[in-house]
Amino acid sequence: MREKQIKSNKPIGIFDSGFGGLTVMSAISKLLPKENLIYFGDSAHVPYGSKSKKVVTNFTVNISKFLESKGVKLIVVACNTASAFSLNTLKKVINVPMIGVIEAGSVVALQNTKNKKIGVIGTEGTVKSNAYAKEIKKHDRKINCFSKACPLFVPLVEEGWNKGKITEEIINVYLKELVNKKIDTLILGCTHYPLLKGSIQKVIGKKIKIIDSATAIAMAVKNLLKKNNQLKNFGSGKYEFYVSDDPEKFKNLGSxxxxxxxxKVIKVEL
Known part of the structure; x- marks a missing residue:
């Protein structure tokens, strides 16, 4: 029993290129409030969406090794671009279980679509990788996936422009193409986008189901830990935050x- 408690008391590691993965951490903390969580934001190299696969993989290997050194029982790749570019490599070189947002979001989208038309929005890197379509078609070849890069969504969120006329006009410009494709399900393929969820729903209408990858991966984390007999069922969760640059900015914007x-945010040189 003591060994099981020690095993389950280990923290969950979560990382992203910057702030966005905090929406994933928030969802996990709400669903699993007893779990200890360690977050790493690679603020020195944000954004990942415009960088090459090789560069992103190098960054994420170093981050994952850092989290592994902190004794985590699971690593959550809370960045869509990193999940698309480097998750397969990470699973080969890291000795703890790893899970990415693309797998989790795809499963939930498949469960929700009725007409087999799914839209995906994300960064340029995520959309170019075609990772969501590949993951979805692994399960159902008949699904039609329509993707759209929405580069202005991240700065909108970071400037606090989550709602309002200008925000809705920008959303409409990006998403009218997907709405015209008659999608019935839309995956928010970037961890910043959940903060725009209300405005996006207002623009595209209530008939289209929005899949929030943060909520989806929180459930996937719970299921995986339960399967591995590693759920922490005592005490309350403790949180640690690490960044590669500018801890004060992270602390202020992270809220x-x-x-x-x-x-408290600690800067780490990897």
Whole structure:
């Protein structure tokens, strides 16, 4: 029993290129409030969406090794671009289980679509990788996937422009093409996008189901830990935050993405 408690008390590691993955951490903390969580934001190299696969993979290997050194029981790749570019490599070189947002979001989208037309929005890197379509078609070849890069969504969120006329006009310009394709399901393929969820739903209408990858991966984490007999069922969760640059900016801006106040952020040289 003591060995099981030690095993389950190990933290969950979560990383992203910057702030966006805090929406994933927030979803996990709400679903699994007893779990200890360690977050790494690669603020020195944000954004990943415009970088090459080789460069992103190098960054993520170093981050994953850092989290592994912290004794985590699971690593969540909370960045869509990193999930698309490097998850397969990470699973080969890291000795703890790893899970990415693309797998989780795809499964939930498949469960929700009725007409087999799924839209995916994300960064340029995620969309170019075609990772969601590949993952979805592994399960159902008959699904039609329509993808759209929405590069202005990230700065909108980081400037706090989550709603309002201008935001809705920008959303409409990007998404009218997908709406015209008669999609019935839309995957938010970037961890910033959940903060625009209300405005996106208003623009595209209530008939289209929005898949929030943060909520989807939180459930996937719970299921995986349960399967591995590693769920922590005692005490309350403790949170640690690490970044590769500018901890003060991360602490201030991070509160927009994470529901709880961030008191301490540690800069780490990888």
């Amino acid at each position: 927009k993405f994470f529901d709880k106040k961030i008191n």
